[in-house]
Amino acid sequence: MKRLAGVAAGTRPTSEGEEPQESQAIVGLTTHEEVYRRLREQILYGGIKPGSAVTLRGLADELGVSPMPVREAVRRLIAERALLLQDNRRVLVPPMTRDTFEQILFARRALEPELAARALSKLSKKDIAAIEAVDNAIDVAMRAGDTEGYMRSNYQFHFSIYRKSEADTLVALVESIWLQFGPFMRMAYGRIGTSTIEDHHEFALAAIRTRDAKGLRSAIDADIGQGMGFIGEAVLSRAGP
Amino acid sequence: MKRLAGVAAGTRPTSEGEEPQESQAIVGLTTHEEVYRRLREQILYGGIKPGSAVTLRGLADELGVSPMPVREAVRRLIAERALLLQDNRRVLVPPMTRDTFEQILFARRALEPELAARALSKLSKKDIAAIEAVDNAIDVAMRAGDTEGYMRSNYQFHFSIYRKSEADTLVALVESIWLQFGPFMRMAYGRIGTSTIEDHHEFALAAIRTRDAKGLRSAIDADIGQGMGFIGEAVLSRAGP
DNA sequence: ACAGGGCAAATGTGATCACAATTTCCAGCC
DNA sequence: GGCTGGAAATTGTGATCACATTTGCCCTGT
Known part of the structure; x- marks a missing residue:
């Protein structure tokens, strides 16, 4: 077979x-x-x-x-x-329920900025260039309204950073979390479209280039807060379970 | 069958x-x-x-x-x-490796105090009494040198609090983490014995009784830090991978 | 026309068989 | 005696079959 x-x-x-x-x-x-x-x-x-x-x-x-x-x-x-x-x-x-969504948001903020900060010192010039390329792919997909392409690139952006932390136990936790809100995220973008998404990744990239751990932490945190707030509002706002 | x-x-x-x-x-x-x-x-x-x-x-x-x-x-x-x-x-x-152990420690501190704090307002008098009973069982097992009994009761102590938070997504993450250091914890106690364990749970119980969220957070955090530091030192101190 | 009963299809679960890859072990050789 | 070679046993993987439960649907009755 x-x-x-x-x-x-x-x-x-x-x-x-x-x-x-x-x-x-x-x-x-x-x-x-x-x-x-x-x-x-x-x-x-x-x-x-x-x-x-x-x-x-x-x-x-x-x-x-x-x-x-x-x-x-x-x-x-x-x-x-x-x-x-x-x-x-x-x-x-x-x-998705409102409670689950809130827990996912908390877990992401508790773990992902830390992972980014741990990866910071291990990102080579080549790694950074690759991340920039992914960020460009995000822009292209966003402008084209390509929801799946946006989600793929967005995932790649985050995890190509996180994986460099070499903290595979923590990365596994975060991967499990992403799996839980993937379908939900897609629903939100399908409903609203990708054109209104604000790109917070530039701040993260700037912090990476200057090796600014604190800045990177808050950039990732802001990205999570803004993105999750957006899709949460889009889907859970009215009559959500 | x-x-x-x-x-x-x-x-x-x-x-x-x-x-x-x-x-x-x-x-x-x-x-x-x-x-x-x-x-x-x-x-x-x-x-x-x-x-x-x-x-x-x-x-x-x-x-x-x-x-x-x-x-x-x-x-x-x-x-x-x-x-x-x-x-x-x-x-x-x-x-267990030193890296994995450190990541587990971080994740526990990031998630467990929060779970305890969320559970605080939902703990009834009866719940508190049950937790106190479990804490007594911990003391008994500790004094008797009953390693497995200690681990069972210790698990029950933590998760009978966490589960009351009704944050099942976060609880699932923490359960996965506990599964990863269980065998390792047992090795440490098998090597050192349970008699030297300091019981930090009294502080947690006191904070629960007075509904002191901040105090409960730090009690759980201290319990994690002390307990993990103890077993980490016991097993990883020399020639750990 | 609509609710209820019952039959058929579909589904998850468990058991058993077949097979290739790996490990284990023992004989044979240097 | 220690190392190498291969045969035998063990192990994970996949396929197929059997079965109990559940779902879906049609039919019947009022």
Whole structure:
């Protein structure tokens, strides 16, 4: 088995003679790892709407694999709170509540500025150039109204900094948090559009260039506060649960 | 199948006629959930040493279930970073490094005092009495040198407060963190003994009784700093990785 | 026309089998 | 005696089957 090359390719029964292709799937990777990464991106960039259910067999058919690796990938995402297993044993993307949103905001402010500050001394000139390139990609996507492109680049901007901190335990916590508000963020941008987003990343970049830890901390904090305030207002403002 | 009642009962082939017992296993719970909880406790209270490997079939035989629910439970614990899947596909309890330890300490101080403060207004008289009872159990276990009993009660002390905050997203983050230093904590106490532990919980209880949020925050922070400093020194001081 | 009952499809869970990669162990050689 | 080679056992991974529960839908009855 192990198709998984194309995106979806429709829903066909199961077996056909097409194993040796595997186009450009990363070799040496287990199937459930590939499924995990694909699902993770779907969630992180808002490919699946909050509240919508996913089924093991449905995903398996869609990706052209057996239900088994999907089970493992889904189980993993449930543990990371990117998916929710409710009592009826149905798996869905957890809907956002005002309480959860507020907790996510708190956790982000408690952890992400610290990660940025820890990364500061380890960012090389080349790293900084790469981050600047990502920031440009953000601008392009924002102006083009490309919501998914914006979210991808925004994620890359933050985590290409955070990862340099070499604090993988803390980074893992933050990644779990991002997974939890990804679908929600997408909803907000889908509702309002990306054109009104203010780009706070310039302040962060300026602080990085001058190796100003305190400035970087407040830039990241401001970015979180402003961005989260924006999407929180956009979606939770009226009749939010 | 689904034995899992007794603790281990040795390693026998597989099939025998003993299904309808199930002594006092919680009904209505899936097998992998039971396996998960059992493994989780093993890790949280230091039943498994850091660096030691676990195998799916080994655990399955030990618990009297098929490898399948064990796979799901282990996959879940890997996602929570309570277990580590290394490149050789071997699963083990992650060994502690000085860097990881420091990150855990930071995350605890960033999140746990906040959780305690949030819980403060929601703690009823009955809740407080229960917490005091747990604190007494801590004293008893400490004096008796009962390491596992101490760890169980200590966990219960902290989380019976945190859970009252009703901030389940943050509590989940903290639970994941505790899972990561459980085995390590056990090693430290096994090496030093529990008799030298200073009980900082009295300050926390006093702050709770007087509804002093600021005082509770610093009591929790002091408890974390002192306890973690203690076990960090005990194990990482010399030749730590 | 609408509510309730019951049948069929779908779904998560667990067990078992097959397989490739890894580890373990022991014989054989320098 | 210590090291190397390969065979055997062990282990994680994936596929397939079986089953109980749940969901969805159609049909019937008033």
